[in-house]
Amino acid sequence: MSIENTHRPVRPFYWSVRRELWEHHSLSLAPLIVAAVALIGMLISVVMSLAKSLAKVATMEPVEQTSLLSAPYSAVALLVMITSVIVGCFYCLDALHGERRDRSILFWKSLPVSDATTVLAKASIPMLVLPLIAFMIITVVQLITVFVSTVVVLAHGISVATLWSKLPFMQMPIGVFYFLVATALWYAPVYAWLLFISAWAKRGTFIWAVVPPMALIAFVQLVGIAPNVGKNIRSQLIGSAELGFSVTANGEMIPDPMKFLSSPEVWIGLLIAAGLLLATVRLRRRREPF
Amino acid sequence: MSVTTPVIAARGLTKAFNKHIAVNGIDLNIESGRIVGLVGPNGAGKTTALNSILGLTPFQGELKVLGRDPWIERDLLMRDVCFIADVAVLPRWMRVSQALDYVEGVHQRFNRTQAEGFLAKTTIKHNSKVAELSKGMVTQLHLALVMAIDAKLLVLDEPTLGLDILFQKQFYESLIHDYYDKDRTIIVATHHIDEIAHVLTDVIFVDGGRIVLSCSTDDFESHFFELSVRGEDIAAARELNPIHERHTFGRSVFLFRDVDPEKLAALGEVRTPSLSDVFVAVITNQPSAVKGAA
Numbered sequence: 001m002s003i004e005n006t007h008r009p010v011r012p013f014y015w016s017v018r019r020e021l022w023e024h025h026s027l028s029l030a031p032l033i034v035a036a037v038a039l040i041g042m043l044i045s046v047v048m049s050l051a052k053s054l055a056k057v058a059t060m061e062p063v064e065q066t067s068l069l070s071a072p073y074s075a076v077a078l079l080v081m082i083t084s085v086i087v088g089c090f091y092c093l094d095a096l097h098g099e100r101r102d103r104s105i106l107f108w109k110s111l112p113v114s115d116a117t118t119v120l121a122k123a124s125i126p127m128l129v130l131p132l133i134a135f136m137i138i139t140v141v142q143l144i145t146v147f148v149s150t151v152v153v154l155a156h157g158i159s160v161a162t163l164w165s166k167l168p169f170m171q172m173p174i175g176v177f178y179f180l181v182a183t184a185l186w187y188a189p190v191y192a193w194l195l196f197i198s199a200w201a202k203r204g205t206f207i208w209a210v211v212p213p214m215a216l217i218a219f220v221q222l223v224g225i226a227p228n229v230g231k232n233i234r235s236q237l238i239g240s241a242e243l244g245f246s247v248t249a250n251g252e253m254i255p256d257p258m259k260f261l262s263s264p265e266v267w268i269g270l271l272i273a274a275g276l277l278l279a280t281v282r283l284r285r286r287r288e289p290f
Numbered sequence: 291m292s293v294t295t296p297v298i299a300a301r302g303l304t305k306a307f308n309k310h311i312a313v314n315g316i317d318l319n320i321e322s323g324r325i326v327g328l329v330g331p332n333g334a335g336k337t338t339a340l341n342s343i344l345g346l347t348p349f350q351g352e353l354k355v356l357g358r359d360p361w362i363e364r365d366l367l368m369r370d371v372c373f374i375a376d377v378a379v380l381p382r383w384m385r386v387s388q389a390l391d392y393v394e395g396v397h398q399r400f401n402r403t404q405a406e407g408f409l410a411k412t413t414i415k416h417n418s419k420v421a422e423l424s425k426g427m428v429t430q431l432h433l434a435l436v437m438a439i440d441a442k443l444l445v446l447d448e449p450t451l452g453l454d455i456l457f458q459k460q461f462y463e464s465l466i467h468d469y470y471d472k473d474r475t476i477i478v479a480t481h482h483i484d485e486i487a488h489v490l491t492d493v494i495f496v497d498g499g500r501i502v503l504s505c506s507t508d509d510f511e512s513h514f515f516e517l518s519v520r521g522e523d524i525a526a527a528r529e530l531n532p533i534h535e536r537h538t539f540g541r542s543v544f545l546f547r548d549v550d551p552e553k554l555a556a557l558g559e560v561r562t563p564s565l566s567d568v569f570v571a572v573i574t575n576q577p578s579a580v581k582g583a584a
Contacts, residue, residue, distance in 0.1 A: 023384075107381065110375070115364075
């Protein structure tokens with residue numbers, strides 16, 4: 001009889017996520033590079049022209065002041081987010097294809113990790129890990145910018161209050177966080193579709209991922225069910241911004257979780273995502289290298 | 291686990307791909323503590339049979355591995371079963387230290403200290419990537435990972451394919467010396483039988499998706515004989531229904547199955563044949579499939 005091992009806790013999900021990060025350095029690297037470039041740009045503009053803008057701001061309406069001063073912060077957040085969505089899409093398209101291509105699926109399957117754990121760990125990369133990485137990067141970049149701005153303002157002998165009162169400090173991290181969560185939920189069916197294709201297709205994952213939706217759109221357009229396809233695609237892409245926020249009378253976008261969560265589109269999307277992930281788990285079970 | 295509970299029990303195990311039948315109604319009973327050689331030509335159905343056993347492919351028929359249905363419960367089964375599919379399956383981007391971290395993180399029965407001990411005997415460095423290792427080193431790494439898992443069944447499918455003879459020898463030596471014990475079962479699929487003949491307790495020959503011979507290596511010696519004959523005795527030897535005949539240097543070498551060795555000794559020199567000679571004889575005698583001798 002073999003000696004029963006002391007039951008050391010094992011964490012298959014945690015380590016499955018860790019291993020994805022080991023394999024795909026670009027998951028954190030790409031948003032970091034974009035953020036670094038954006039940060040350099042912001043710092044140059046702060047040093048060169050912040051003092052001038054602040055002088056000009058004095059003559060503006062309060063709303064205009066805030067939007068002028070906080071615009072660069074939103075721009076950086078948006079850039080990093082778009083990057084991480086793109087990285088997430090490419091990651092998904094390769095996630096279950098690469099392991100068959102390099103035959104490593106036989107190694108992963110030789111360990112006591114279920115197909116459901118594997119697929120959920122891979123799905124959590126674009127839906128959980130990437131938004132978290134993006135949030136941290138955005139927050140750090142914004143904090144650095146605030147710090148440098150403060151130094152520049154002080155150096156010019158202008159009151160710091162003029163700057164600080166115009167920056168929506170609290171709203172910034174909360175707004176970014178909310179937008180990231182909403183975007184992850186909004187894009188869930190896209191990520192799930194790409195994961196499904198990566199488990200299903202033998203080759204040409206990109207073609208398979210793109211052509212059927214395109215064909216469907218073309219069909220819908222020709223039949224005339226939904227004539228305004230261009231507008232529909234646009235609202236698909238920015239759905240989390242459109243449905244997740246309300247625009248106030250003075251043109252400010254404020255988070256509106258109630259509006260977002262009561263939109264049927266969000267729930268239909270999540271349902272589709274769940275169905276696709278279930279199908280992906282089943283597919284992965286019968287997948288072998290090719 | 292008691293000795294009588296089979297590690298693998300299959301009844302009519304069948305696997306068909308479209309019209310091609312890769313595994314055709316195999317019955318199998320493998321008990322704990324055996325080292326089984328699964329031998330067959332390319333396309334005989336070895337890998338397909340093993341894939342069914344490992345839960346990598348759905349199948350028809352009855353199959354229980356350690357009492358579980360492998361297709362339904364692969365992840366649970368892998369707590370007690372290890373396999374090395376072939377030398378190329380470790381992910382190339384992975385570092386040796388990451389492989390240790392990962393297996394330790396997901397496998398309850400993995401003993402990291404032991405794995406590091408095995409690795410210390412090799413020239414593999416912990417910060418190397420799999421891509422930087424030679425084929426032989428990758429196999430050593432995989433074997434170190436697998437041998438540090440306290441499993442009940444180890445399945446190896448052509449584990450030394452493409453390795454030089456030195457690594458081949460080392461591979462089986464460390465497997466037998468550092469890993470094998472009475473509570474463990476090892477199945478090795480290969481078409482290089484003589485390379486592993488000395489360590490096996492059982493052999494199973496497969497061809498065309500069927501088992502054509504299944505016996506223990508002890509039984510093997512009492513069932514198969516090789517007779518080397520000269521001149522007029524050749525005709526007499528043929529009378530005794532040899533299963534195979536070949537000619538070398540003016541001699542005829544006959545292979546007999548279940549023939550009284552006393553009778554054979556009267557005609558010439560009797561020896562125990564090599565596994566590969568019997569394999570060739572049995573396979574070329576197909577499709578008149580020989581029933582299991584064990």
